[in-house]
Amino acid sequence: MSALVFLLSLGTVCRVTRFITKDALAARFRSRVADRFGDDSQQAYLVSCGWCVSVWVAAAVTALAYWAGDETWYQAGAMVLTLSYLTGLAGNWLD
Template structure:
Protein backbone atom coordinates (compact mmCIF):
# COMPACT_ATOMS: atom_id res chain seq x y z
CA UNK A 1 0.00 0.00 0.00
CA UNK A 2 1.42 3.36 -0.96
CA UNK A 3 1.69 6.17 1.64
CA UNK A 4 -1.10 8.29 0.11
CA UNK A 5 -3.55 5.38 0.26
CA UNK A 6 -2.54 4.69 3.87
CA UNK A 7 -3.01 8.36 4.83
CA UNK A 8 -6.40 8.58 3.14
CA UNK A 9 -7.45 5.37 4.90
CA UNK A 10 -6.45 7.01 8.18
CA UNK A 11 -8.34 10.19 7.29
CA UNK A 12 -11.43 8.29 6.15
CA UNK A 13 -11.46 6.22 9.35
CA UNK A 14 -11.09 9.34 11.51
CA UNK A 15 -13.83 11.21 9.65
CA UNK A 16 -16.34 8.36 9.68
CA UNK A 17 -15.65 7.74 13.38
CA UNK A 18 -16.26 11.41 14.13
CA UNK A 19 -19.41 11.46 11.99
CA UNK A 20 -20.94 8.48 13.78
CA UNK A 21 -19.81 9.26 17.31
CA UNK A 22 -19.78 13.03 17.69
CA UNK A 23 -21.23 15.11 14.84
CA UNK A 24 -24.52 16.89 15.43
CA UNK A 25 -26.02 15.58 12.20
CA UNK A 26 -26.06 12.04 13.60
CA UNK A 27 -27.33 13.06 17.07
CA UNK A 28 -30.92 11.84 16.40
CA UNK A 29 -29.61 8.34 15.64
CA UNK A 30 -27.38 8.30 18.73
CA UNK A 31 -30.29 9.57 20.84
CA UNK A 32 -32.57 6.77 19.61
CA UNK A 33 -29.88 4.20 20.38
CA UNK A 34 -29.44 5.63 23.87
CA UNK A 35 -33.19 5.31 24.48
CA UNK A 36 -33.13 1.67 23.31
CA UNK A 37 -30.21 0.99 25.66
CA UNK A 38 -31.96 2.51 28.69
CA UNK A 39 -33.61 -0.05 30.98
CA UNK A 40 -37.41 0.04 30.84
CA UNK A 41 -37.88 -0.24 34.60
CA UNK A 42 -36.03 1.61 37.31
CA UNK A 43 -33.50 -0.62 39.03
CA UNK A 44 -32.90 -2.84 36.00
CA UNK A 45 -29.29 -3.22 34.95
CA UNK A 46 -28.49 -2.06 31.43
CA UNK A 47 -27.41 -5.01 29.29
CA UNK A 48 -27.82 -6.47 25.88
CA UNK A 49 -27.02 -5.59 22.31
CA UNK A 50 -28.33 -2.00 22.34
CA UNK A 51 -26.37 -1.16 25.46
CA UNK A 52 -23.22 -2.48 23.79
CA UNK A 53 -23.92 -0.40 20.65
CA UNK A 54 -24.57 2.71 22.76
CA UNK A 55 -21.30 2.25 24.64
CA UNK A 56 -19.45 1.59 21.38
CA UNK A 57 -20.70 4.82 19.81
CA UNK A 58 -19.77 6.75 22.94
CA UNK A 59 -16.14 5.62 22.78
CA UNK A 60 -14.19 7.00 19.78
CA UNK A 61 -11.32 4.57 20.38
CA UNK A 62 -13.68 1.59 20.37
CA UNK A 63 -15.69 2.85 17.41
CA UNK A 64 -12.60 3.51 15.29
CA UNK A 65 -11.66 -0.18 15.42
CA UNK A 66 -15.00 -1.13 13.89
CA UNK A 67 -14.80 1.64 11.31
CA UNK A 68 -11.25 0.67 10.34
CA UNK A 69 -12.27 -2.97 9.88
CA UNK A 70 -13.88 -2.33 6.46
CA UNK A 71 -11.75 0.71 5.54
CA UNK A 72 -8.40 -1.12 5.73
CA UNK A 73 -9.36 -3.98 3.39
CA UNK A 74 -10.99 -1.46 1.02
CA UNK A 75 -7.75 0.52 0.93
CA UNK A 76 -5.72 -2.62 0.27
CA UNK A 77 -8.00 -3.98 -2.44
CA UNK A 78 -9.30 -0.78 -4.04
CA UNK A 79 -6.72 1.85 -3.08
CA UNK A 80 -5.63 2.33 -6.68
CA UNK A 81 -9.15 2.92 -8.02
CA UNK A 82 -10.53 6.36 -8.70
CA UNK A 83 -13.66 5.67 -6.64
CA UNK A 84 -11.63 4.87 -3.52
CA UNK A 85 -9.24 7.79 -4.04
CA UNK A 86 -12.04 10.32 -4.45
CA UNK A 87 -14.15 8.97 -1.58
CA UNK A 88 -11.32 8.58 0.89
CA UNK A 89 -9.79 11.85 -0.29
CA UNK A 90 -13.00 13.79 0.38
CA UNK A 91 -13.39 12.20 3.81
CA UNK A 92 -9.76 12.98 4.65
CA UNK A 93 -10.08 16.61 3.53
CA UNK A 94 -13.27 16.95 5.59
CA UNK A 95 -11.47 15.57 8.66
CA UNK A 96 -8.46 17.88 8.15
CA UNK A 97 -10.75 20.88 7.68
CA UNK A 98 -12.51 20.04 10.94
CA UNK A 99 -9.20 19.79 12.77
CA UNK A 100 -8.07 23.14 11.34
CA UNK A 101 -11.36 24.79 12.29
CA UNK A 102 -11.11 23.48 15.86
CA UNK A 103 -7.55 24.75 16.13
CA UNK A 104 -8.36 28.17 14.68
CA UNK A 105 -11.55 28.56 16.74
CA UNK A 106 -9.62 27.79 19.94
CA UNK A 107 -7.53 30.94 19.52
Protein backbone atom coordinates (compact mmCIF):
# COMPACT_ATOMS: atom_id res chain seq x y z
CA MET A 1 0.00 0.00 0.00
CA SER A 2 1.41 3.36 -0.99
CA ALA A 3 1.75 6.27 1.42
CA LEU A 4 -0.91 8.16 -0.56
CA VAL A 5 -3.44 5.35 -0.24
CA PHE A 6 -2.62 4.96 3.46
CA LEU A 7 -3.10 8.66 4.20
CA LEU A 8 -6.31 8.86 2.18
CA SER A 9 -7.57 5.76 3.97
CA LEU A 10 -6.70 7.32 7.32
CA GLY A 11 -8.68 10.43 6.45
CA THR A 12 -11.58 8.29 5.28
CA VAL A 13 -11.66 6.35 8.55
CA CYS A 14 -11.59 9.61 10.52
CA ARG A 15 -14.43 11.17 8.53
CA VAL A 16 -16.70 8.11 8.46
CA THR A 17 -16.14 7.52 12.18
CA ARG A 18 -16.95 11.15 12.94
CA PHE A 19 -20.08 10.94 10.77
CA ILE A 20 -21.40 7.86 12.55
CA THR A 21 -20.61 8.99 16.10
CA LYS A 22 -21.15 12.75 16.07
CA ASP A 23 -22.82 14.09 12.92
CA ALA A 24 -26.41 15.36 13.15
CA LEU A 25 -27.24 13.49 9.93
CA ALA A 26 -26.55 10.18 11.68
CA ALA A 27 -28.41 11.13 14.88
CA ARG A 28 -31.51 9.25 13.77
CA PHE A 29 -29.43 6.10 13.29
CA ARG A 30 -27.94 6.45 16.78
CA SER A 31 -31.40 7.10 18.23
CA ARG A 32 -32.85 4.02 16.55
CA VAL A 33 -30.09 1.86 18.00
CA ALA A 34 -30.70 3.33 21.47
CA ASP A 35 -34.47 2.89 21.12
CA ARG A 36 -34.11 -0.71 20.05
CA PHE A 37 -31.48 -1.84 22.55
CA GLY A 38 -31.74 0.77 25.33
CA ASP A 39 -29.73 3.90 26.08
CA ASP A 40 -27.31 2.03 28.34
CA SER A 41 -26.81 -0.94 26.01
CA GLN A 42 -23.50 -1.96 24.51
CA GLN A 43 -24.97 -1.41 21.04
CA ALA A 44 -25.89 2.21 21.85
CA TYR A 45 -22.44 2.75 23.30
CA LEU A 46 -20.83 1.20 20.23
CA VAL A 47 -22.43 3.63 17.76
CA SER A 48 -21.50 6.67 19.85
CA CYS A 49 -17.92 5.71 20.77
CA GLY A 50 -15.30 6.92 18.30
CA TRP A 51 -12.74 4.39 19.50
CA CYS A 52 -15.22 1.55 19.03
CA VAL A 53 -16.59 2.58 15.65
CA SER A 54 -13.16 3.35 14.23
CA VAL A 55 -12.04 -0.27 14.58
CA TRP A 56 -14.88 -1.49 12.38
CA VAL A 57 -14.61 1.38 9.91
CA ALA A 58 -10.84 0.85 9.67
CA ALA A 59 -11.31 -2.85 8.98
CA ALA A 60 -13.69 -2.12 6.11
CA VAL A 61 -11.58 0.72 4.69
CA THR A 62 -8.38 -1.33 4.94
CA ALA A 63 -9.95 -4.21 3.02
CA LEU A 64 -11.25 -1.81 0.38
CA ALA A 65 -7.90 -0.01 0.14
CA TYR A 66 -6.07 -3.30 -0.25
CA TRP A 67 -8.45 -4.38 -2.99
CA ALA A 68 -8.93 -1.05 -4.83
CA GLY A 69 -6.43 1.41 -3.40
CA ASP A 70 -4.76 2.09 -6.73
CA GLU A 71 -8.05 2.71 -8.51
CA THR A 72 -8.95 6.30 -9.36
CA TRP A 73 -12.49 5.95 -8.00
CA TYR A 74 -11.17 4.84 -4.60
CA GLN A 75 -8.60 7.61 -4.38
CA ALA A 76 -11.11 10.26 -5.48
CA GLY A 77 -13.72 9.15 -2.95
CA ALA A 78 -11.15 8.84 -0.18
CA MET A 79 -9.80 12.28 -1.06
CA VAL A 80 -13.26 13.83 -0.76
CA LEU A 81 -13.75 12.29 2.68
CA THR A 82 -10.23 13.22 3.80
CA LEU A 83 -10.60 16.82 2.65
CA SER A 84 -13.99 17.01 4.36
CA TYR A 85 -12.45 15.82 7.62
CA LEU A 86 -9.48 18.19 7.39
CA THR A 87 -11.77 21.12 6.57
CA GLY A 88 -13.87 20.34 9.64
CA LEU A 89 -10.77 20.22 11.82
CA ALA A 90 -9.49 23.50 10.38
CA GLY A 91 -12.88 25.14 10.83
CA ASN A 92 -13.03 24.11 14.48
CA TRP A 93 -9.48 25.23 15.10
CA LEU A 94 -9.84 28.57 13.33
CA ASP A 95 -13.25 29.50 14.79
